[in-house]
Amino acid sequence: MQQVAIIDFGMGNLRSVEKAVRFVGGGAIDVLVTAEPKRIASADRVIFPGQGAIGDCMAQLAAHGLEPCVHAAIREKPFLGICIGLQALMDESEEDGGTRGLAAFRGRVIRFPRQDPAGGFRLKVPHMGWNQVRQTTAHPLWEGIEDGERFYFVHSYYVDPADPALAAGRTDYAVGFTSAVAVGNVFAVQFHPEKSQRPGLRLLRNFFGWRP
Numbered sequence: 462m463q464q465v466a467i468i469d470f471g472m473g474n475l476r477s478v479e480k481a482v483r484f485v486g487g488g489a490i491d492v493l494v495t496a497e498p499k500r501i502a503s504a505d506r507v508i509f510p511g512q513g514a515i516g517d518c519m520a521q522l523a524a525h526g527l528e529p530c531v532h533a534a535i536r537e538k539p540f541l542g543i544c545i546g547l548q549a550l551m552d553e554s555e556e557d558g559g560t561r562g563l564a565a566f567r568g569r570v571i572r573f574p575r576q577d578p579a580g581g582f583r584l585k586v587p588h589m590g591w592n593q594v595r596q597t598t599a600h601p602l603w604e605g606i607e608d609g610e611r612f613y614f615v616h617s618y619y620v621d622p623a624d625p626a627l628a629a630g631r632t633d634y635a636v637g638f639t640s641a642v643a644v645g646n647v648f649a650v651q652f653h654p655e656k657s658q659r660p661g662l663r664l665l666r667n668f669f670g671w672r673p
Contacts, residue, residue: 462489462490462491463489463490463491463505463506463669464490464491464492464493464503464504464505464506465482465486465490465491465492465493465504465505465506465507465508465669466493466494466495466500466501466504466506466507466508466534467479467482467492467493467494467495467508467510468495468496468501468507468508468509468510468527468531468546469494469495469496470496470511470518470521470522470525470527471496471521471525472511472512472513472517472518472521472545474510474511474512474544474653474655474656475494475510477653477655477656478508478510478543478655479492479494480655481654481655481661481662481665482508482655482665484662485662485665485666485669486669490669496525496527498525498526498527498529498530501527501530501531501534502530502533502534504538505538505539506538506539506540506541506668506669507531507534507538507539507540507541508540508541508542508543508546508668509531509534509540509541509542509543509546509549509649510542510543510544510545510546510655511543511544511545511546511549512544512545512615513545514556514557515545515548515549515554515556515557515560515562515570515618516556516557516558516560518545518549519549519560519561519562522549522563528563531563532563532565535550535563535565535646535647536646537646538646539646539668539671539672539673540646540647540648540649541648541649541650541665541668542642542647542648542649542650543649543650543653543654543655544615544616544650544651544652544653546649547620547642547649547650547651548562548570548618548620548651549562549563550562550563550565550566550620550642550647550649551563551564551565551566551567551568551569551570551620551621551622552564552566552567552568552569553569553570554569554570554618555569555570555571555572555618556570556572556617556618565647566622566623566624566627566642566644567622567623567624568620568621568622568623568624568627569620569621570618570619570620570621571618571619571620571621572586572617572618573586573587573588573617573618573619573634573635573636574635574636577635578635578636579635584634584635586617587615587616587617588614588615588616588617588619588634589614589615590613590614591611591612591613591614592611592612592614592632592633592634592652593609593610593611593632593633594609594610594611594612594630594631594632594640594641594652595608595609595630595631595632596608596609596629596630596641597628597629597630597631598628598629598643600629600643600648601667601670601671602629602643602648602664602667602668602671603629603630603664603667604663604667605663605667606660606663606664606667607660610660611657611660612640612650612652612653612654612657612660612661613652613653613656613657613661614632614634614640614651614652614653615653616651619636619638619639619640619651620638620639620642620651621638621639622639622642627639627642627643627644628641628642629641629642629643629648630650632651632652638651639651640652645673646673648668648671650664
């Protein structure tokens with residue numbers, strides 16, 4: 462039986478992620494919600510979910526001594542980042558007056574503009590609700606999911622990777638932004654698969670069949 466560790470750093474949507482993972486696993490996946498580095502290190506797969514502010518996220522990771530084991534998981538095993546779990550992988554974020562990230566990948570996290578650059582009207586932030594994701598690269602986690610499928614988003618900031626080749630999906634909300642990143646054994650998304658009904662559950666199911 463596969464064991465997946467869902468990183469518990471005291472924030473976010475852990476229970477909804479756990480519930481979705483148990484549903485797609487159908488009893489064949491041992492799901493562990495934990496803040497213990499040793500248990501994360503021993504898991505077969507790791508999910509890093511989250512909602513809220515990046516400053517709080519990084520502070521909680523440090524308080525629980527989780528940064529080294531997260532870096533190890535990024536290097537060594539199938540890893541899925543969700544929302545803050547994507548943003549934290551970058552070098553730094555504009556949020557909270559400037560916050561360092563895990564620097565797993567070169568890049569920044571940028572706030573949406575206050576106004577639509579094209580129309581000049583005030584842009585509603587956070588970007589909240591259903592939006593399309595264009596698949597910019599073929600990847601096993603997109604299997605069975607149509608290009609342009611809609612997923613559920615809730616965020617005020619978006620990632621801007623230094624290397625555009627990291628993007629596995631892009632979305633438009635006044636500006637075009639990277640909504641999925643894929644490199645090696647890491648796949649991370651800005652949207653919430655656990656809240657995205659059929660396509661989101663399919664992505665989670667694909668994650669457990671993925672052999673990077």
